[in-house]
Amino acid sequence: MIRGKTDRSETASQQGLKAKRANRAGNLADHVYTSLRRAIIEQALAPGTKLPEDSVGTSFGVSRTVVRSAIVRLVAEGLMVQQPNMRATVASPSLEEARAIFRVRRGLERMVLEELMPRLERSHLTRLRAHVASEEQAKRHSEPETIRLSGEFHLLLAQFTGNELLIRYVSEVVSRGSLILALYGRPHSSECAVNEHLTLIDAMEKGDLAEAVRLMDEHLVAVATRGLLDTDVKRERSLQDILSAYRPAGEG
Amino acid sequence: MIRGKTDRSETASQQGLKAKRANRAGNLADHVYTSLRRAIIEQALAPGTKLPEDSVGTSFGVSRTVVRSAIVRLVAEGLMVQQPNMRATVASPSLEEARAIFRVRRGLERMVLEELMPRLERSHLTRLRAHVASEEQAKRHSEPETIRLSGEFHLLLAQFTGNELLIRYVSEVVSRGSLILALYGRPHSSECAVNEHLTLIDAMEKGDLAEAVRLMDEHLVAVATRGLLDTDVKRERSLQDILSAYRPAGEG
DNA sequence: CTGAAAATAAATGTATACAGTTTTCGTGTT
DNA sequence: AACACGAAAACTGTATACATTTATTTTCAG
Numbered sequence: 001m002i003r004g005k006t007d008r009s010e011t012a013s014q015q016g017l018k019a020k021r022a023n024r025a026g027n028l029a030d031h032v033y034t035s036l037r038r039a040i041i042e043q044a045l046a047p048g049t050k051l052p053e054d055s056v057g058t059s060f061g062v063s064r065t066v067v068r069s070a071i072v073r074l075v076a077e078g079l080m081v082q083q084p085n086m087r088a089t090v091a092s093p094s095l096e097e098a099r100a101i102f103r104v105r106r107g108l109e110r111m112v113l114e115e116l117m118p119r120l121e122r123s124h125l126t127r128l129r130a131h132v133a134s135e136e137q138a139k140r141h142s143e144p145e146t147i148r149l150s151g152e153f154h155l156l157l158a159q160f161t162g163n164e165l166l167i168r169y170v171s172e173v174v175s176r177g178s179l180i181l182a183l184y185g186r187p188h189s190s191e192c193a194v195n196e197h198l199t200l201i202d203a204m205e206k207g208d209l210a211e212a213v214r215l216m217d218e219h220l221v222a223v224a225t226r227g228l229l230d231t232d233v234k235r236e237r238s239l240q241d242i243l244s245a246y247r248p249a250g251e252g
Numbered sequence: 253m254i255r256g257k258t259d260r261s262e263t264a265s266q267q268g269l270k271a272k273r274a275n276r277a278g279n280l281a282d283h284v285y286t287s288l289r290r291a292i293i294e295q296a297l298a299p300g301t302k303l304p305e306d307s308v309g310t311s312f313g314v315s316r317t318v319v320r321s322a323i324v325r326l327v328a329e330g331l332m333v334q335q336p337n338m339r340a341t342v343a344s345p346s347l348e349e350a351r352a353i354f355r356v357r358r359g360l361e362r363m364v365l366e367e368l369m370p371r372l373e374r375s376h377l378t379r380l381r382a383h384v385a386s387e388e389q390a391k392r393h394s395e396p397e398t399i400r401l402s403g404e405f406h407l408l409l410a411q412f413t414g415n416e417l418l419i420r421y422v423s424e425v426v427s428r429g430s431l432i433l434a435l436y437g438r439p440h441s442s443e444c445a446v447n448e449h450l451t452l453i454d455a456m457e458k459g460d461l462a463e464a465v466r467l468m469d470e471h472l473v474a475v476a477t478r479g480l481l482d483t484d485v486k487r488e489r490s491l492q493d494i495l496s497a498y499r500p501a502g503e504g
Numbered sequence: 505c506t507g508a509a510a511a512t513a514a515a516t517g518t519a520t521a522c523a524g525t526t527t528t529c530g531t532g533t534t
Numbered sequence: 535a536a537c538a539c540g541a542a543a544a545c546t547g548t549a550t551a552c553a554t555t556t557a558t559t560t561t562c563a564g
Contacts, residue, residue, distance in 0.1 A: 020271070027336060027547095028547080029547085029548095030546075052514075052515060052516090053516075054514080054516095055516070062431060062548080062549090063548060063549045063550070064515095064516090064549085064550090065317075065547085065548055065549065066547085066548065066549090068321065068516090068517095069320065069324050072321050072324050072325060072328075073325075073328050075327050076324075076328040076329065077328065083517080084279060084516085084517085084556080085516055085517075085555050085556060086515085086530080086556070086557095087514095087515065087556090087557095088513075088515080088557090094493050097416065098413045100416060100417055100418070101417050103363075103367070103413065103415065104363065104417045104421070105419075107359060107360070107362070107363040108359070109365075111356065111359040114357070114359075117420065133462060146356070163352045163354045163355065163562085164349065164352060165330070165352060165353050165425075166332075166352070166356050168356075169356070169421060172419075176316075203306075204562090279517095280517080281516075281517085281518095283525065304544075304545060304546090305545075305546075306544080306545070306546095314517085314518080314519090314547095315518060315519045315520070316517065316518085316520090316546090317520085318517085318518065318519090320546090320547095336525090336546080336547085336548075337525050337545075337546055338525090338527095338545085338546080339526090339527095339544095339545065339546080347534085415523055443534070
């Protein structure tokens with residue numbers, strides 16, 4: 001079949017495309033990347049879930065090309081894995097790997113504190129406390145929200161350092177942490193974390209680096225070990241169904 | 253023009269493709285990724301160099317599709333930067349960024365030592381010393397080789413930990429370190445490093461973690477500060493010219 | 505019925521087409 | 535001679551086509 005010039009503009013997917021593009025120039029791939037990422041972190045896409053490029057593309061109203069580059073990034077980041085000629089899947093780290101990741105995370109978060117403490121501002125403390133407040137609020141109604149916010153607390157800390165690379169790395173280990181909790185964590189494991197966040201902030205306010213590092217370490221060990229038992233299998237849902245919630249995505 | 257079915261198999265690029273594929277299934281993109289990466293690390297592609305997808309594709313005898321995904325990875329890794337609709341370029345970190353990267357690197361390499369020292373084996377020491385030997389040998393004839401080997405020493409250390417994530421992160425900061433030295437480093441700055449590698453190995457052999465960490469820190473600070481002056485501009489070469497050296501790539 | 509082999513369907517790898525953006529370059533104006 | 539302007543060239547973003555490879559189902563022998 002000879003593809004006419006105007007052919008493409010009639011496609012349904014093309015319309016969706018244009019809608020998105022009106023909002024923001026050129027980053028369809030970014031959008032898919034961000035959405036998939038969030039879906040994984042919020043555990044809507046369970047570890048091991050297979051993500052065929054076609055299906056994902058259909059869900060977002062984009063072509064495989066776009067999905068592909070999003071997946072490449074996710075794989076590079078360790079949130080997905082892929083073997084040649086096979087469907088990419090949401091990463092499903094072994095316990096061994098999980099532990100290794102948490103060890104790295106401990107080191108990274110120590111670095112965060114070491115970078116941040118000398119230049120800590122009052123506004124930082126305020127924002128951290130505000131964040132913890134919203135964590136507390138989310139705790140009582142939304143499980144995925146809680147998970148996300150709990151991770152974002154650590155991300156916030158990293159962001160205050162202003163060190164781009166550190167931010168990226170922390171962001172990665174935090175994401176993968178969520179993934180790991182999705183795999184091995186018990187249902188309400190993030191619950192206790194809120195208090196630990198608060199005591200950490202207190203230590204920071206006192207300017208006690210050593211104590212802050214100790215608390216952070218403790219906190220992370222706690223988070224890491226709170227997982228292990230209760231490997232309850234998530235019920236199956238259709239891919240289209242799951243991703244439909246991530247399509248609108250009114251993010252800033 | 254209507255594309256006939258057999259049309260593609262006649263293309264020159266297609267022939268090149270098949271040749272590659274005979275060697276190894278499916279990972280054309282990997283090949284391009286690896287090659288570009290090496291070219292950047294060995295400073296054949298200077299920071300700031302623009303890499304149009306077309307040209308790179310032509311150099312390697314592949315299509316833009318392939319180049320694109322390689323570039324996405326390089327960007328994710330921080331070795332290249334890209335703004336929408338603009339050509340991707342080899343990253344050219346500012347001094348500020350460079351320092352931030354080296355701070356992270358120090359933290360990471362400390363983690364490496366902390367993970368490795370408790371489980372250090374005699375064979376590790378042997379291999380490290382062997383590596384330093386080849387560094388010394390390369391030192392007298394090949395500048396890019398020296399740079400690469402110097403980085404690989406640190407990568408080797410990381411690999412001994414067996415911690416995949418740590419390996420990846422160290423690998424990244426080491427690569428970007430090369431990039432930074434390419435930008436701000438003086439010609440023979442890597443020269444002195446060999447001795448520092450040796451004393452570090454000695455400390456490790458003694459099982460003295462604290463001393464090893466101290467030496468590593470010192471070493472990295474030295475490497476970082478050895479750059480700064482002498483920002484001599486590299487002479488221009490054609491892209492095709494540079495990349496042609498990376499096309500064969502008889503890697504294992 | 506069970507299990508292996510063949511046929512079908514589903515996905516990936518890769519190349520290419522085309523529209524829309526930047527870059528580049530030449531031209532005319534002050 | 536510098537500068538704005540506009541057309542041409544160079545690129546990127548995205549969709550789509552086709553060959554291969556992997557997954558699934560069907561078919562058929564035992």
